[in-house]
Amino acid sequence: MRRIRYYSYGGPEVLTVEQADIPVPGPGQVLVRASAIGANFVDTLLRRGPSSGPIFDRPLPGRLTGDVVGTVEAVGPGVAVDQPASLVGRRVATLSEDAFAEYVVADLDWLAEVPSGLDVGAASTLPLGGPTALGALRAGHLAPGETVLVHAAAGGIGHLAVQLAKVLGAGRVIATAAGAAKLDFALDHGADVAIDYSADDWPDQVGKAAPDGVDVILDSIGGQTLLRGLDLLAPLGRTVVYGVASGDFREIPVTSLFALRSVVGFSLLAWRAADPEAGRRDVAEIAGHLAAGRLRTTVHACLPLDEAASAHRMFEERAHRGRILLLP
Known part of the structure; x- marks a missing residue:
């Protein structure tokens, strides 16, 4: 099978297409034949290695994460013991740490069955994007009628967060993005106000x-954006940090929290580990919103697997709106 890895840190050009054996599912795992792979921005930082910041320093060879949509081809030991073929042939979605390949293995516990009629773009949000947006809003204890600020609102997670904030009852959703096209995109996905955060006066x-x-800020950028956002919080306002796309790890001054503001971090993997049942309920809730039309996913581009480097260039040029999919 074909897969993508990288053997040195650097730009998109280090991504390498190679041949590998089809993996064998272990206990509690299944083998999935991929039909689409949702790419994630964080891998552009991991690909650059230590220069992106200490939390992005990972050993080589590098593997790319992604949201894999596909069909179960085989099951490992201990899976569906009473009827071992019951999963084979089902359409599923899963988060994988070695996703850019024609086949991946996935843990049964976090396999999301794709509802009938759900297109591949929507299905790709079930493992990560949808639950992250939902989890971040809940970590911010969003209450009906409150005002929400969503940074990077035209991104793969941001455009879902804008919609879910409305679903959860937000009174006003303010979106930030860079450029007229992305601002229009955010408005089209339900934002009440769209502001260009490349302008120095965006906080004003x-x-x-x-x-x-x-009341609630969702921040996946960090750095100066995070610090400037703290001054925008209402009394008892909450900032939820779920990413550091800027690679800027600034410390938060303790005095900035004395005005009854709070900052909390959200990680989907940590949330799943802390409360697995709640994590599974979140996936089911996202599937329900997608099936009912309350949530929609926009796919910016579908590229062949061999063009993974092009997907990473789109991320780094901030050229995308919504999801980027790779097709094996």
Whole structure:
């Protein structure tokens, strides 16, 4: 089978197409033949290695994460013992740490069955994007009628967070993105106000849109964006950090929290480990919203697997709106 890995840190050009044996599922695992792979921005930082920041320092060879949509081809020992073929042939989605390949193995515990009629773009949000957006909003204890600020609102997770904030009852959703096309995209996905965060006065613009302050901020950028956002919070306002796309790991001054503001981090993997049942319920809830039309996924581009480097260039150029899919 074909797969993509990298054997040195660097730009998109280090991504290498190679031949490998089809993996064998172990106990509690299944083998999935991929039909589409949702790419994730974080892999561009991991691919660059230590230069991206200490948390992105991983050993080589590098493997690319992704949201794999495909069909179960085989099951490992201990899976469906009473009827071992019951999973074979089912359409599923799963998060994989070695996703850019024609076949992947997946843990049965986190396999999401794709509802009938769900297209591949929507299905690709079940393992990571949808549950992350939902989990971040809940970590911020969003209450009906509150104002939410979503940074990077045109991204793969951001455009889902904008919609889910409305589903959960937000009174006003303010979206930030860079460039007119992305601002229009955010408005089209339900934002009430869209602000270009490449403008130096973006906090002033947010302040005008939310004169009483913002109740919940979803921040996947970090750095200066995180620090400037703290001053926009209303009393008892909450910032949820679920990514550091800027690679800027600035410390939060303790004095900035004295105004009854709070900052909390959210990690989907940590959430699943802490409360597996709640994690599975979140996946089911996202599937329900997608099936009912309350949530929609936009796919910016579908590329052949061999063009993984092009997908990473789109991420780094901030050229994408919504998801980027690779097709084996």
